[in-house]
Amino acid sequence: MATNTARAQDPALQIGTEKLLRLYRQMVAIRLFEERVNDLYTRAVMPGLAHLYIGEEAIAVGVCEALRKDDYITSTHRGHGHCLAKGASPDLMFAELLGKEQGYCKGKGGSMHIADPETGNLGANAIVGGSAGIATGAAYASKYLKLGRVAVCFFGEGALGQGLLYEEMNLAQLWKLPVIFACENNGYNEYTHFSESTAGDVNARAAAFGIAVETVDGQNVRDVFSVASKYIERARKGDGPAFLQFKTYRYHGHHVGDVARAYYRPKAEEQEWVTQRDPITLHGEWLMKNGIADRAALDAIQESLVTEMDAAVEFAVNAPFPDADKVDQDIYA
Amino acid sequence: MLDTATAVRELTFGDAIKEAIAEEMRRDPKVVLMGEDVAEAGTTFKVLTGLVDEFGKDRIIDTPISEAGFTGIGVGAAMTGMRPIVDIMFGDFLMIIMDQVANQAAKIHYMSGGRWKVPLVIRATMGATRRSAAQHSQSLHAWPSHIPGLKVVVPSTPYDAKGLFKAAVRDDNPVVIFEHKISYKKVKGPVPDEDYVIPLGVADVKREGSDITIIALSSMVQTALRAATMLEEVGISAEVVDPRTTWPLDEKTLVESVKKTSRCIVMDEGYFRYGVTGEIASMIQEQAFYDLDGPVRRMGAMHVPIPFSPSLEDATVPSDRQVFDLARTMCNR
16 A cells, blocks of 8 residues: 555655764764763862753754765864764764863863864854854865865854844855754753744845755754755755754753753653653664664663763763863964 | 065055966966955955956956855865965954854864864954944954954065965965055055065064064054155164064064064054054063063054045054154153
8 A cells, every 4th residue: 555655665765874874873972971070070079161062962863974074064062973973983972071181172161162073063162153163264275275165054043143143145056055054943042942043034134145954853863864864965966055953952950050941941841742752762762763773772882882981971970170281272273 | 674675666565465466376276265356356455356367257346235145155165175364354354254264264273183274364454544443443353363263464565565475365264354455555665576475473664773663454554664764864763573473473573573673663553552553562561571661652543444535544554753743752852
């Protein structure tokens, strides 16, 4: 029957078993990483600020799995997921988060500034919307130097309030630059619902520049991967930028210390996303339903990652802090 | 000081800058220049006229009126293999791009633990007395000088402008160049037609003297030299020293001059308060206190928004007569 045929040929199956399992693995890796960040932070082992990506893993993973290693990303204050998804090593990530010498930035950047040329990570950015120019500039350089690379600019819906974003979208479309504006709409600009800050239709803003736009379920990693792949390859071919709005949710507060948040966000709403729309649970169930993995296989993925993450934390905790005399190194190249 | 015997021709300040840009663009295909009306229009000051004919619109790039937008592109492109020059028509517009300059370009090398570099040149203008009023006349080089990670160039002669500009393009750090817009056509001087580079951070003694040191930057160098000629007529030998860059700052040359003359005036067209003159005067007093006959004196732009009316505007900028009078008082002659 037609309906059975359609079900048997879920287009997501075309992604391929290996990639479908890798999407799962990468999401679990980020989840486990962030759970350990939460633990390190609440135990006062991690200084500074911690903005957790838990709940949004499908976006970083789906998009970055559609990129080449030499493609570029820019990230945000909530950036651990993007960095890991683009290939960062958890031990060097944790070391940076704890301010250690072996960290990605020698302890000089911290949680909000992880950067890694090896994996095309131009840097997380603590200015909301601040990396829109950097990503667009990397796309410009890729086009000028004929490198065939695509740049993805990750930003939250809070950045929709920043003027720079619109200047960059105009320039990107005008010059047909290979840049993807990846808007992670988790519904809240810090402690304010985005409907209180955002007039009109979000996608229409990008569409007004003639940029290709699409709204994506940010909790469905297969959808994220498929849509991102389509627009990344389109950009790579020279057909210009895209604006993708991923609907998602952060399970935790704006930062780890944002615990009493009922004044801006109902508990029931949080519970609904956590229990009904968790990207890892949903993808795991889909993998089992489609016979790609059984529960034991998924558990095995999780267990091996737990071992890896615990070892990464141990490495970072035991790593030395930089000597104070390094403070004035790396100011100038 | 330039050995004029080997220099065969005179160029205007503006033509020296154009020659520097053209030579660097011929030398390195990764050098591009972008800004408002830079191509066929050759900038509003007509400084770049003709460059687009040689290098084409792919390398002399007209942008929308989006200073922050194209500066951001410059930052990202600089990180990913290019050596862009961004053209900021009026230095006053520096405020529009300050996040890209101060929070992004200046800090990326340090925040990434030295892993990313930003070889970006930002050229902007400075200088009053053009009857352009409060938003097109300021000399704001103290602003980027305040930010670690930036280098700041303030050339005063055509020879210096060419050599310093070429050094800036070859520097692996973000460099902001302030060009005195009145000097573009008014100031002429000998410029060798061969390739030469003036290292950033080396001051130049523009005129030797023994009674008083006048440390002057950019537009104020010409004013100081005129004052020195007037002082000579009354028997005072003034030494004029041009730091050429506010950062790096050649403290040694400045201090040596003051130790020789025992008197010092620091003059600059930036606002008098909290500016370059305060920084340099403080450094001199810390390093040459016991060689001084009296306090280091400062002259700068009046602490007022620059007015439009000629009779008002001219009162805001230090004049050769004022320097002359102050120097005479300091020398008791």
